[in-house]
Amino acid sequence: ETGVTQTPRHLVMGMTNKKSLKCEQHLGHNAMYWYKQSAKKPLELMFVYNFKEQTENNSVPSRFSPECPNSSHLFLHLHTLQPEDSALYLCASSQDVAGGFLELFFGEGSRLTVL
Amino acid sequence: AQSVTQLDSQVPVFEEAPVELRCNYSSSVSVYLFWYVQYPNQGLQLLLKYLSGSTLVKGINGFEAEFNKSQTSFHLRKPSVHISDTAEYFCAVRTDLNDMRFGAGTRLTVKP
Numbered sequence: 239e240t241g242v243t244q245t246p247r248h249l250v251m252g253m254t255n256k257k258s259l260k261c262e263q264h265l266g267h268n269a270m271y272w273y274k275q276s277a278k279k280p281l282e283l284m285f286v287y288n289f290k291e292q293t294e295n296n297s298v299p300s301r302f303s304p305e306c307p308n309s310s311h312l313f314l315h316l317h318t319l320q321p322e323d324s325a326l327y328l329c330a331s332s333q334d335v336a337g338g339f340l341e342l343f344f345g346e347g348s349r350l351t352v353l
Numbered sequence: 354a355q356s357v358t359q360l361d362s363q364v365p366v367f368e369e370a371p372v373e374l375r376c377n378y379s380s381s382v383s384v385y386l387f388w389y390v391q392y393p394n395q396g397l398q399l400l401l402k403y404l405s406g407s408t409l410v411k412g413i414n415g416f417e418a419e420f421n422k423s424q425t426s427f428h429l430r431k432p433s434v435h436i437s438d439t440a441e442y443f444c445a446v447r448t449d450l451n452d453m454r455f456g457a458g459t460r461l462t463v464k465p
Contacts, residue, residue: 242396280456280458281455283453340402341387341399341402344389344397344398345396346394346395346396347394347395347396349394
């Protein structure tokens with residue numbers, strides 16, 4: 239069982255669809271993240287959840303809606319996306335300690351294509 | 354805020370040759386530094402990290418990196434590469450709580 243599992247691995251959706259990406263971590267960590275990876279661009283941090291509370295939202299459009307029901311699960315709900323939202327969406331987790339976390343553990347990503 | 358610059362977007366190299374992937378960062382405070390590798394259709398995997406102590410850090414798959422505070426660099430090296438090292442490599446820096454910044458990546462292509 240891998241540390242951070244993402245489903246689905248591939249998703250194709252139309253601009254009017256509603257879909258969700260799921261992430262589950264089996265590492266006992268207390269923080270989870272969504273990153274967006276587009277071609278030729280650095281990774282973009284989208285959302286951070288620490289102890290299930292959202293602690294960061296980097297000006298992400300409202301058509302992306304995160305949900306963190308517990309410290310092991312993280313969802314990204316998608317609605318009325320645009321073609322430019324096509325990208326690899328990476329989930330990560332970390333164990334936060336006093337002074338911050340030490341490293342991020344990533345899932346294999348969900349490749350999203352918006353038609 | 355810190356930033357990360359990976360100086361080469363692509364590095365082609367022949368098998369068994371040495372390689373260096375360059376990374377420079379900007380930060381006015383102490384940093385933690387990381388190198389991640391991404392194989393095709395996979396997520397990012399930690400290669401090595403510098404937290405404190407010795408400036409020469411050894412990681413998995415024979416990679417190592419050296420933290421140079423005066424030059425604000427953290428270059429990744431391997432003395433002899435294999436075909437299987439072909440991948441995208443990302444340098445990252447963290448200073449503040451939950452704030453990790455990634456470089457744009459370097460595509461390493463190892464040719465036979």
